Every structure is written in structure tokens, then in C-alpha cells.
Amino acid sequence: MFALVDCNNFYASCERVFNPNLQGKPVAILSNNDGCVISRSDEAKALGLPMGAPIFKWEGFCKTNNIQVFSSNYPLYGDMSSRVMKILEQFTPDVEIYSIDEAFLQFKGFHNYNFNDYATQIRSRILKWTGIPTCVGIAPTKALSKVANRIARKFPKETKGVYVIDSEEKRIKALKWIKIEDVWGIGRRLSKRLQAKGCKTAYDFTQLPDQWVRKTFSITEWKLKKDLEGNSKIILDEPQNKRAIATTRSFEYTYSDIDNIKERISTFATACAEKLRKQDSSCHMVIVMLSSDRHKKDLPQHRTSKSISLSYPTSSSLIISQCAVDAVTVIFKEGIKYKRAGVIVTGLVPTNNHQLHLFDKENPKHQPLMQSIDFLNSKYKSHKIKLGNQDLKRTWKMRQERLSPRYTTNINDIIVVR
Template sequence: MFALVDCNNFYASCERVFNPNLNGKPVAILSNNDGCIIARSDEAKNLGLPMGAPIFKWENFCKTNNIYVLSSNYPLYGDMSSRVMSILKQFTPDVEVYSIDESFLQFKGFENYNLNDYGQQIRQRVLKWTGIPTCVGIATTKGLSKVANKIARKFPKQTKGTYVIDTEDKRIKALKWLKIEDVWGIGRQLSKRLKAKGCKTALDFANLPEDWIKSNFSVIEARLHRDLNGIPTLTLEEYDQAKKVIATTRSFDYTYSDLSYIKERVATFAVTCAEKLRKQHSSCHTIIVFLKSNKHKKEQAQHSQSRAVHLPYATNSSLIISNTAVNAVTKIFKKGIEYKKAGVMITGFVPTNNYQLNIFEKENPKHLPLMQTIDQINLKYHTNKIKLASQDLERTWKMRQERLSPRYTTNINDIIKVK
């Protein structure tokens, strides 16, 4: 059996744990640079505040409806997420962290357990230890556990936040209730194709012939099809599985035409990519840098370009990756353009301890121990104490966060004081 544990209104719930005055009130969380709405409490949804709404257009709406609008506090959300996930691992060793607020659990050898009661225990412990409300969906496959979770979320009074699909009748009833566009893994375009075929519900999709699914869709849809029919096909994925591409991209707080500022941002992005690369014990061969103007300002000159650089040898050195990225963005940059976003991506990974050497060019052997020392120091102090000279020594990200709540759990100066 599989379970999907999903934190309800996670970003808003994190804020409510430390500010109980927000309980029962409409809450909205903004994206980077306080741009768009990326998370809403149920109260805000019921008022009609749409996801992705630009705050400058909906500011009056939020004020009129007394919606509390907050900047995204990622250090707080990330820390609260790790606390929730650590609690889930107490219930089973088989856990896949699917996103910041969702995890799949697999129950092996739980045949004699009452899984509905077990799901309630999970909810109660997470709520008691972290203050985060959750819903639990349990079924014979990952796909069906996602459906069960939606039912638990939709009907909290009837299910008490936990729902188990453990019979054929429950499976059919659940799939008949779920609309095709709400099925996990069915996107907007795919749902249009399926509706044209006559599929209006998840049950319609599950009843399609397997051979037709295989010939008309990808292997991903074929696996989902089998999962919804109660045939376990989608397995737990390793959370620590090495990535094939690492990217760090950010929108600037404002638009900039200053090359020195953009070079500093790109250098910081590149260093972050290199740190992630070393954590998974990999080195890269390719570095991709892009730079974009603000496409929403049609009256301004537009420019968007990327550049890929292939290195003669594999590296995970912040010095080399940063220097290469800065050189690339310098060639992309055009004078007179107001730039809004930049990013660095690295790929072409090989294991750091096993890759092909180049007879003519190689990395400076001093880089490896230097990077190890920097990582150890930064890990010890839980912050980027040591940076490259090309980086801003004061801040890692420069974002507009005018409505930011305190970092209650990650900054000693923001810890709540009890008087």
C-alpha cells in the first residue's frame, strides 16, 4: 500500500504556526520579488483570488477583502518541510519526498494494520509536533493514493483528513468522482485530447484499452493508466538520486542595465550550482548562461539570449564555473537593454572520482582541496561565510521582500521570545 501525505496550504500554514492571528483569515503568499500570488489559503481561494495573480493588479482586491499578503519566506518553509519529512520517516522507512509539502510513503508488511487509524496517527503527530495540518490518502498504488488524498482534502468532515481506497468499489467510485483535468500527471493539453476521446472522468481514462494508451501516449501515461487500474507500476523514487541538470535562475528585484551588477548576480548563481554539484559528488562539462529583458514592458527594447560553453575537462570548482559563466554573460550583454532575469545551468555530469582525463588541459589541483575547505566551513556555520571576490559579500539573493515575516526557526535573532 502507498500513502500520499500532503500539507494543507503549506506556506500559509507555516506562517500561521508562528502567527496564530492568521488562523481562519485569508492569506496569500507572493513569489520572488513580491511579484505574483503563488500560494493561497482556502479562505483566500473562496474569495476568488486567483493563483498567479500579479499583486500590483490585485492590491486593491486584497485590501478590500482583508487578505493578508506576505512575501515568500523560503528559509522558514524549507525548515518546516524538513521537520515534517523527518516525522514521516518514523512511520515507515520507505519515503519519497515528492515536493516541499508532499511525500509518498510505502507500507510493506503492514497487512495487519488498520491503515485508516495509522493515517490518523500520522496526521495527529505532524500537527502536534509542527502545527502543520495534513491530509493522508492511502491506496494500493501511487496514482490511487493521490486520488485518495484529493478526497480526504475535499471532504474533511466525512474523512477526518484520511481516506483509504482498499476495495474495487471505492476505486471505481473515486475515479468516477474525479475530473480528468484533476488527475495527477494529466496536463491541460493532454486533458483536451482525452476529452475529445470522450474521457470526462478519471474512470473514463482508466477504462480505455491499454493497447490504445500505449500506441497513442507516452510510457508515463501508460504507467499512470495501469496505476489507476490498481496495478502497481509507479514505484518510489530515490530522493537523493543524482540530478542530470542543475539550474539556478532568478528574476532581479528591478530591471538593470548595469553589466557589473549582472556579472555579480551570475557569479552568485554559478557558485550555487557548483555547490549543489559537489554535494552529489559530480563534475560537469557544460555550462549554460541566459539573460532576459522584461517581456512585459513592451515599450522597451527586448533582448533574450543564452550561451553554452563546453569545457575541455570536467570540473566542480566554483572558481572555474563562475569565471566561465561571467565570461559568457559578458558576451551576451547588450548596452541599453533593461534586463530582468538571468540564470546558470550546468549539465554533462560525470562522477568526480571517475572520469576521463585530458592529456593537454586539466584543472588546477589546488581547486579540489580549496573547494572542500570552503564547503566544510560554510556547512559548519550554516551560511555562506566564504564567497568569491566577484560576489556581493552582504547578500546571496537580492529580492524585493517588503512583506517578509521573521525566519523563526533558522535565524537566532528571529526566534520568538516568551515573556
């Protein structure tokens, strides 16, 4: 059996944990730089606040309806997510973290368990230990557990946040209820093609011939079909090292001077290097991207990128940062107001097993230096040690005018009980 555990309105729920006055009130969370709405509480949804709404257009609506609006507090959300996932590991060792607020669980050898009671225990423990409300769907396959979770979320009073598909009758009833466009793994284009074939529900999809599905679509859609039929074909994903690592961000404001852009690029490159070292990888290539604000059509536009190949693989922040800064210096144009930039490291190989270069190699002092920097930054839970061309005050410069305290990751923001 598989379970999908999904945190309800996760970002809004995290804000409510430490600010109980928000319980029962409409809450909205904004994207980077306070751009648009990326998370809403059920109360905000009921008022008609759409997902992706640009806040500058909906500011008056939010004030009129007393919707509490917050900037994204990623340190808080990331820490709360980690706590939830650690709790899930107490119920089974087979956990696949699907997103910041979702995880698949597989129950091997749980033959005599009452899964409804077990799922209720999961919900209760997460709520008691973290304050985060969840819904749990359990079924014989991953795809069906998604369907079960959707039912639990849609009918909270009837299901009490838990739904188990443990019979053929329940499976067919669930598949006839869920629309084809709401099935996990079926996107907008695929749903239109299936609807043209007469598929209105997930059940209709399972009635299509196997051979036709494989021939018309791919093995992925065939596996999804078999999963929905109750024949498990989609397995838990094993954690794998990434083949490329990217750090891209929109700037707090538009920048037209090279110095500010160099500082941002250096910070992005350093973040990529840290991620490389976490998975014991090194890169052969650094790609830098730079673009102006495409929404401001009246301004000159410039969007470009540059790649730099390295003669030897490295994970050194010093080398990767220098390469990235050199690249952005070349592609930068005077008079352009830039809004977004990014650094990608690719051509990844294991740090302890790669082809050596006959004439060129990394400075042997870099590796122990990087280990020391990573250790100190990990110990003090913030980036205290940076390169000389980075801003010493902040890692990500974002407009966050409605930011709540980082209750669990900053000692200065811990709640004081009087």
C-alpha cells in the same frame, strides 16, 4: 499500500505556525520579487483571490477583504518541509519526497495494520510536532493514493483529513467522482484528447482498451491506467543525480550596467557549483542566459545565451564563476535593461571517475579549498564565505517588502517567550 501525505496550504500554514493571529484569516503568499500570488489559505480562496494574481492589480482587493499578504520566506518553508519529511521517515523507510509539501510513502509488510488509524497517527504527529495540518490518502497504488488524498482534502469534515481506498467498491466510487482533468499525470492537452474520446471521469479512462492506450499515447499513460485499476505499475522514484543543474532568477530591479549583472551571474554560478559538489559531480560545460523584461514591450528587447566548454570537468566555484562571468561579458549589450539571468552546468560526470586530459587539469588546490568553504558554510548555516566578486550581504537579491521572520533558520528571528 501507498500513501500520499500533502500539507494543506503549506506556505500559509508555515506563516500561521509562528503567528497564531493568522488562524482563520485569509492569507496569501507572493512569488519572487513580490510578483504574483503563489499560495492562498482556504479563506483567501473563498473570497475569490485567484492563483497567480499580480499583486499590483489585486492590492486594493486584498486591503478591502483584509487578506494578509506575505513575501515568500523560503528559508522558513524549506526548514519546515524538512521537519515534516523527517517525521514521515519514522512511519516507513520508503519515502519519496514529491515536492516541498508532498511525499509518497510505501508500506511494505504492513499486512495487519489498520491504515485509517495509522494515517491518523501520521497527521496527529505532524500537527503536534510542527503545527502543519495535512491530509493523507492511502490506496494500493500511487495514482489511487493521489485520488484518495484529493477526497480527504475535499471533504475534511467527513474524512477528518484521512481517506483509505481499501476495497473495489471504494476504488470505483472514487474514480467515478474525480474528473479526468483532475487526475494526477493527465495534463490539459491529454485531458482534452480523452474528453473527445468520451472520457469524463477517471473511471471512463480505465475502461479504455489497454492496446489502444499504448498505441495512441505511450507507456506512461498505460502505467497510469493500470495504477488506477489497482494494479501497481508506478513505483517510488529512487533519488538520482541530476544530469544538469540550473540556477535562474529574476532580478530585484532591471539592470543595465555590467557590474551588477556580473555579480548576479557569479552568485548563480557559485550556487550551481555547490550543488555539483553535493552530488559529487563535475561539469564539462557552463551555459549563461540573459534576458530583458519581456513584459515591457516599449523597451528594447534582448534575449541570448552563451555556452563555454571546459577542457576538463570541474566543480570548483572559482572556475565555474570565472567562465560564467566571461560568458556574460560577451553577450551583454549596452542600453538594454536586463531583468532575468541564469547559469546552467551540464555534461556532468562523477568527480572521482572521469576521463583525464593530457595537457590540462584543474589546480589541485581547488578541491580542498572548496571542501573547506562548504564545511564552514554548512557549519554556520549561511553563506559566510563567498567569492570576491559576490555581494557579501545577500545571496539572492529579491524584492521582499512583506517578509516574515525566519523563525527556525536565523538566530536573530527566534521567538522570545516572556
